[in-house]
Amino acid sequence: MKNEKVATRVAYGKALAALGDQYDFFVMDADLSGSTQTAVFGKKFPDRFANCGIAEANMVSTAAGIAAAGLPVFVSSFAMFACGRAYEQIRNSVAYPQLNVKIAASHAGVTVGEDGATHQFCEDLALMRSLPNMTIVNPADATEAYAAVEAILKYDGPVYFRLGRYAVPVVFDPADYRFELGKGRVLRDGKDAVIFATGIMVAAAIEAGELLAAEGIDAAVVNIHTIKPLDEPLVLEYAAKTGRVVTVEEHTVIGGLGGAIAELLSEKQPTRMKRVGVNDCFGKSAKASDALEMHGLNAASVADAVRVLMRD
Numbered sequence: 001m002k003n004e005k006v007a008t009r010v011a012y013g014k015a016l017a018a019l020g021d022q023y024d025f026f027v028m029d030a031d032l033s034g035s036t037q038t039a040v041f042g043k044k045f046p047d048r049f050a051n052c053g054i055a056e057a058n059m060v061s062t063a064a065g066i067a068a069a070g071l072p073v074f075v076s077s078f079a080m081f082a083c084g085r086a087y088e089q090i091r092n093s094v095a096y097p098q099l100n101v102k103i104a105a106s107h108a109g110v111t112v113g114e115d116g117a118t119h120q121f122c123e124d125l126a127l128m129r130s131l132p133n134m135t136i137v138n139p140a141d142a143t144e145a146y147a148a149v150e151a152i153l154k155y156d157g158p159v160y161f162r163l164g165r166y167a168v169p170v171v172f173d174p175a176d177y178r179f180e181l182g183k184g185r186v187l188r189d190g191k192d193a194v195i196f197a198t199g200i201m202v203a204a205a206i207e208a209g210e211l212l213a214a215e216g217i218d219a220a221v222v223n224i225h226t227i228k229p230l231d232e233p234l235v236l237e238y239a240a241k242t243g244r245v246v247t248v249e250e251h252t253v254i255g256g257l258g259g260a261i262a263e264l265l266s267e268k269q270p271t272r273m274k275r276v277g278v279n280d281c282f283g284k285s286a287k288a289s290d291a292l293e294m295h296g297l298n299a300a301s302v303a304d305a306v307r308v309l310m311r312d
Helices: 008-019 039-044 056-068 079-085 087-095 110-115 124-129 142-154 199-213 232-242 257-268 288-294 299-311
Strands: 026-029 049-051 073-078 101-106 135-137 159-162 185-188 193-197 219-223 226-228 244-252 272-278
Touching: 008 039, 008 101, 008 142, 026 039, 026 056, 039 049, 056 073, 056 079, 056 087, 056 101, 073 079, 079 087, 079 101, 079 124, 087 101, 110 288, 124 135, 124 159, 124 226, 124 244, 124 257, 135 142, 142 159, 185 199, 193 199, 193 232, 193 257, 193 299, 199 219, 199 244, 199 299, 219 232, 226 257, 232 244, 232 257, 244 257, 244 299, 257 272, 272 299
Parallel strands: 026 049, 026 073, 073 101, 101 159, 135 159, 193 219, 193 244, 244 272
Antiparallel strands: 135 226, 185 219
16 A cells, blocks of 8 residues: 555545445536546436536536535546636625535645646635635545535535545555545554655645654654645644644745634644645746655655754
């Protein structure tokens, strides 16, 4: 498992197709079904699938109508379009009336790579987090993404589900993994510091924990797959236990996981903290692995952030 790499979007497509036999739901795409992997569902269940063309706002509005009639709907496109272009429709037609629409946005973050700054969408968590009634899930790997789809489907209400293009390490064993919406997962216990990670940066956080352990620094690693609602009791517990907090995400440091935890701690548990993420800038066209390095989204940077806190 350790050396296997699978994109979370691939797991999403497989999960939709598998769940289509058990549950009645609809899937929509905006002319990117091959990339988002919804084509797998569409081929198996053509009567419950619609390609809306390059019209994301229309897709979300139509999905809202279907959901209002009682059928859960997954809508998919690249994050830049599903979230950015259709924000008004998500806000007014999905979040406000609390409809059962799941926005499964693929190709998020800098790992879109060569598509460049226009498609490297690193503001989506901040946008969706600001919306009342919106639940946000950002899976760490393919195992978690696959398991999350059923949990999201069973949840009655709007969900933003963040997926990636890039094949990333498989962290969890599907044989014993269980997904629980809204609950963080402690991957490594520790007393000196805690690293809260989300999405594809969970693998880097685990590696950082191993690097620090070799130096005698006992850092906890916690996977926060649900950004909203945030697992506040777990965050507060580890902030109090360690006194040093690092957050890491493939997203701007403004308004995402780092922002959510900083807001919580500032009010309830003031703690020394460092945020690792995209530092208020746009990306550049590059291979996905190089794009991550450009922004310091790696185990070395996470470990460095912990070391800085240890010296303070």
